[in-house]
Amino acid sequence: MRPDIQLPCPFLMRWSEAFIPTLREAPADAEAVSHSLLVRGGFIRQLVAGSYTMLPLGQRVRLKVERIIREEMDAIGGQELILPTLHPAEVWKKSGRYDLMGDNLFKLKDRKGTDMVLGMTEEEIFAMLALELFSYRQLPQIWYQMHTKFRDEPRPKSGLLRVREFTMKDSYTLDIDLPGLDTGFEKHRGAYRRIFARMGLRAVDVEASSGAMGGSESVEFVQRSDAGEDWIVSCDNCGYRANLEKAVSAVPAIDDGPSGELERYPTPGLRTIKALAEAHPEIAAPERQIKTLVYYVDGEAVLATVRGDHELHPQKLADATGAGTVRPGRPEEIRDLLGADPGSLGAVGVEGLRIIADPSLRGRVNMTTGANTDDWHFKGVSVERDIAVTEWADLRSVEGGDPCVRCGQPLEMWKGIEVGHIFKLGTQYSEAFGVYVQDEAGVSHPIIMGSYGIGVERGMAAVVEANHDEAGISWPVSVAPYEVVITVVRADDAETMAAASMLYDDLGAAGLEVLIDDRDERPGVKFADAELIGVPYRVTVGPKGVAAGVVEMTTRRGLVTEEVTLSEVRTRLVSLITGQRGGV
RNA sequence: CGGGCUGUGGCGCAGUUUGGUAGCGCGCGUGCUUUGGGAGCACGAGGUCGUCGGUUCAAGUCCGACCAGCCCGACCA
Incomplete structure (x- = not known):
């Protein structure tokens, strides 16, 4: 922690004067926990989809991050x-990203009609x-x-x-x-x-x-x-x-037996890997099939082939081809291109198209694939003999449990x-x-x-x-909007309030960021709000304790409470908090 | 862009099927009581029912178009 860079906001705040609009009920449109809690806790408010106001608490967290x-x-x-965020479109055209980024780029015109973009x-x-x-x-x-x-x-x-x-x-x-x-x-x-x-x-x-x-x-x-x-x-x-x-993962080798003759055979009504495998288990188990997919990469049709039991990952195809956009071919496009419908497609004998094959097909023989005629397949396919592969590239999507490429242990997803x-x-x-x-x-x-x-x-x-429980947020000290909240159990009790105020000044003087809950609210409301907004430490000051010279100190994480004498709190908190300010 | 859902006081919702004076809970204001885990009573403020158009004597409710938001799929910090 660099003491010379301080937050441009006060260290001390009275809750009664602060703008902390907490909500008892979760907003109906919030699905993610962070969304719900940040709105409920009075950190953010939505203006339109994808555009949020940072309320005072949110802004404090943001500044700390x-x-x-x-x-x-x-x-x-x-x-x-700091560079401009309003750019002439020309700059983006020069790098080629004006088109590449497509509709994700906010575009506008200035009064002279010059095309501009927002960075x-x-x-x-x-x-x-x-x-x-x-x-x-x-x-x-x-x-x-x-x-x-x-x-x-x-x-x-x-x-x-x-x-x-x-x-x-x-x-x-x-x-x-x-x-x-x-x-x-x-x-x-x-x-x-x-x-x-x-x-x-x-x-x-x-x-x-x-x-x-x-x-x-x-x-x-x-x-x-x-x-x-x-x-x-x-x-x-x-x-x-x-x-x-x-x-990528390791792919155990498949024993295909000796290479055989390429042969076309009828497969009426069999249009899926599964159906073909069930109809011809001896030659067409999924791992013995070649799956052929038609994709358009930057508008150009290519054939992508993977093993029958594997899934293609479109981003891998984009990376392999250097393409900006990748989309599956539409049924009519595929028929025009190959003469058959999906379910009977194959790369055998195809010329004039890029054929990109996954390495798991390398060296494979006796495989089965579509014949580009509806209801017909090839068997006895030797990949490198019968398919004019133009590029080998990793296309396969890894699945949980696959063996690790490096050590062979099962992968987690x-x-x-x-x-x-x-x-x-x-x-x-x-x-x-x-x-x-x-x-x-x-x-x-x-x-x-x-x-x-x-x-x-x-x-x-x-x-x-990563840091919440049923009661709300539990900020790490390093990014918490405040480090301590003093919960005054009876704000109308003069002695309690006096003791709490003294503690407030004292902790502030010790350099802690303190929020004092001096609102005229019932204790339950204050506890719930303190937990919701996630201040790491809470000091509860109540009439009974003050009379005995003690307060309660509650750690937000785990909600563990201990009794501490009024004279000790400051030292305890200072040492706890300064040790965590810099983060782990 | 494809699919699903939703727009009614600040928040959460009912009312729409079957058109007829816009409701509930929370929150908010005032007063009294209460005060260690989201208090009670009383009074009160607050709504062009997403927008525009249509049907009708009459529209939150029926019809059409549009807009916005949320969720599921293709993109990114």
Whole structure:
């Protein structure tokens, strides 16, 4: 914790004067726990789908998350700046992402009719800024900002987890060579681990697909949660972890026997892998079939083939082909292309189309596949003899329980929230914008970029997903809106109130962030609200205790209460809280 | 974009089937009582029933169009 960077909001607050609109009932439209609790606790309010107001409590949490991010970014040598979020569309057209991002990009026109966009990430703008660099001696650089990003998401959902307007910490590394990029990437991996741990998350890094961001390698940070939207595959034994989009597993070999003759045979009415397998179990068990799928990648028809008992992962096909958009072919398109309906498709003898095959088909013989004539299949197919495979690429979607590629132990599959993502971009943006620097020998090189993002509000929501119970949120001290809430059991009792006020001043003087619940409410209301908003420590001051010189101290996590003398509370709280402020 | 659901005081909902003076709980205001786990009584404020159009003597209710929100599938921090 850096004492010189303080929250730009007061350390002390009287609940009676604060704007903390808690709700007794959960909003009907909130599905995710974090959504419900953040609304109920008076942290956020929705304006329209995917656009939220940060109420005072929410803003305090957000500022604390930002402070943690800022400290760790500064610690790896990051320099904070702030770039515009209103961009000329021209810039996005220059990088090619104006079309690639499609409808996700917010587009508008200014009064002169110039096409503008709202930034959804800022590789282009940082690359343009990097035009100011000329020499390897100015590198490396780590630049970052925390700024609003706009994405016209097709489906905003789950409160802060998926929105259209949000704060992103985005950073960019600028290097002269690949080892430099690796160094910057690993620095970010370390910083991200510390950031998420300090926020109270147990986010882990997993191998990921780079998608529309491009680049050679990317790692996602994922917090395990059923509210998440990403499927993660992991191995407890060796630590292998990957997003399902990227995950691979070992595939046990199949004994096909000796190679046989290719032969067409009638299969009336058999249109599914399962039906064919049941009708011809001796030759067409699912793992002995070839599944042929027609996909359009950036508008071009391709055949994608996987084993009959395997599922294709569309993102893998996109990654393998470098395509921006991938969609399954429509039945009429497929018939025009291959002359048969889905259920009788195959790649045997097909020419003039890209045929992309999953490696699990390599070397396989005696297989069965559709003959591109309805109600006919081929048997005795030798993949490499009978199919003109143009590319081999991992297309198969891993399933839970598959053996790990590294160690063979069964893989686990779980859902998680993507709280951060780091990318090795390479030179695509520097080349698009002409960002070159000279090396020692005076030779010009495009700057090698990396790009690194954290969704601030999504991070807040993930913290709630990971830190709550039936009563409400349980913030880690590091990001809690307040550190202590003093619950005055009888605000109308002069002595109780006097003791509570004294404690309030005292704790404030000790540098703690204190909220005093001085409202004229019944104790039950105050306890419930304190638990709902998740302040880590509660000090209950009541008439009986004050008379005896004691108060109760309740730890939010686990709701454990102990009696402490009035003279001891301050010391206890200071040592408990200062020890946790920096996060884990 | 495809599929499902929902729009009625700040929040949660009933009323719509069968058209006829807009209701309930919570919350809010005032007063009295109460006060260690979401109090009681009394009085009170607050609603163009998502929008527009149509049918009708009469529309929250019937018809049409549109808009918005939520959930499930294809994208991302």
